[in-house]
Amino acid sequence: MMASVAMMMRAAAATTIQTTPSYSHLTARKTMTPSARTRKNHRMDNNNNNNRRRRRGELLQIVSEGTGRFIVGGNWKCNGTRESVKALVEALNKNVPNIEKNCDIYCCPTFLHLPYVKDNLNERFNVCAQNSWVEADLVDPEHHYDSTTGAFTGEISAEMLEDLQVPFVLLGHSERRTLLGDTDEIVGKKVAHARYHGLSVVVCVGETLEERENGTTFDVIFKQLKAVAKEIDDREHSSWGSSVVIAYEPIWAIGTGKVATPEQVQEVHSKIRSWLAENVSEDVAKATRIQYGGSVNASNCADLAKLSDIDGFLVGGASLNGDDFAAICNASSVHYKAVGR
Numbered sequence: 001m002m003a004s005v006a007m008m009m010r011a012a013a014a015t016t017i018q019t020t021p022s023y024s025h026l027t028a029r030k031t032m033t034p035s036a037r038t039r040k041n042h043r044m045d046n047n048n049n050n051n052r053r054r055r056r057g058e059l060l061q062i063v064s065e066g067t068g069r070f071i072v073g074g075n076w077k078c079n080g081t082r083e084s085v086k087a088l089v090e091a092l093n094k095n096v097p098n099i100e101k102n103c104d105i106y107c108c109p110t111f112l113h114l115p116y117v118k119d120n121l122n123e124r125f126n127v128c129a130q131n132s133w134v135e136a137d138l139v140d141p142e143h144h145y146d147s148t149t150g151a152f153t154g155e156i157s158a159e160m161l162e163d164l165q166v167p168f169v170l171l172g173h174s175e176r177r178t179l180l181g182d183t184d185e186i187v188g189k190k191v192a193h194a195r196y197h198g199l200s201v202v203v204c205v206g207e208t209l210e211e212r213e214n215g216t217t218f219d220v221i222f223k224q225l226k227a228v229a230k231e232i233d234d235r236e237h238s239s240w241g242s243s244v245v246i247a248y249e250p251i252w253a254i255g256t257g258k259v260a261t262p263e264q265v266q267e268v269h270s271k272i273r274s275w276l277a278e279n280v281s282e283d284v285a286k287a288t289r290i291q292y293g294g295s296v297n298a299s300n301c302a303d304l305a306k307l308s309d310i311d312g313f314l315v316g317g318a319s320l321n322g323d324d325f326a327a328i329c330n331a332s333s334v335h336y337k338a339v340g341r
């Protein structure tokens with residue numbers, strides 16, 4: 001039964017792969033009309049009914065691989081001089097003819113280098129900011145948090161990223177959570193605010209080694225997901241699949257050279273997808289791209305890409321080398337072949 005469901009989903013996926021990424025949602029800020037509100041209420045009723053039926057065991061919980069395009073991100077973190085960034089941009093541009101067409105790509109330079117990279121990096125690569133901010137104690141029932149420009153020294157707002165036409169923002173990276181105090185709640189608000197300004201978001205989730213060892217990995221990850229879903233679950237879901245990417249990054253694997261095993265990655269990714277199916281919707285669960293991040297490099301990416309529930313990678317260290325990053329992007333072909341697309 002599950003096998004045939006997976007085959008049907010693959011067949012559906014084959015028809016949904018786009019040859020060029022669509023970012024039409026960038027301009028699609030929505031004011032909800034009465035009919036949209038009615039549709040939303042119906043959808044919420046259906047979701048609630050389905051959740052009740054699922055709890056009674058009446059519905060099959062479909063958990064299978066996603067249907068989105070493979071997506072690879074390069075997180076440059078707090079690295080780079082004008083000279084080294086120029087060299088990396090040139091190395092990436094040189095690799096464009098070698099990069100498969102079947103993969104979405106984004107690169108995250110520092111804010112300082114963002115305009116230069118945006119102007120000089122080949123458009124095969126999207127640019128992505130490493131953060132945008134919201135005020136921690138702001139309460140906004142409309143989930144817009146729409147006042148992040150002004151007297152906030154040292155911060156960068158989603159409005160500015162929108163103005164610069166930066167299409168992606170990375171939110172909730174573990175380095176920001178652990179070193180800079182980004183709580184689950186703040187990450188949720190940042191996601192809502194960035195989406196309100198038309199940005200696609202990459203939301204990082206993941207557990208520490210201690211949490212893995214004491215068996216709370218899924219409690220931690222589901223709590224992180226819940227804080228995000230809470231901020232957007234009463235809004236339109238139609239663009240979630242294309243505009244919210246989840247990056248599973250076990251903290252113990254980041255920058256350590258210690259990669260999670262394929263079994264560990266597959267288990268977490270499929271549980272994230274199940275969580276989305278249960279708590280958001282099955283459509284969103286299928287469409288959401290779930291990336292793995294943590295010591296991914298040009299040598300280990302192919303084995304990981306074979307996993308059915310990996311929809312891409314978030315790469316730190318290895319993204320600073322143009323050839324290695326291009327090789328990791330090309331793991332997309334390994335993935336499509338493994339899942340029969």
Ligand code: PGA
Nearest residue numbers: 254255294295315316317
């Ligand atoms: P890494 O970093 O690839 O250097 O482990 C990944 C990340 O932090 O996004």
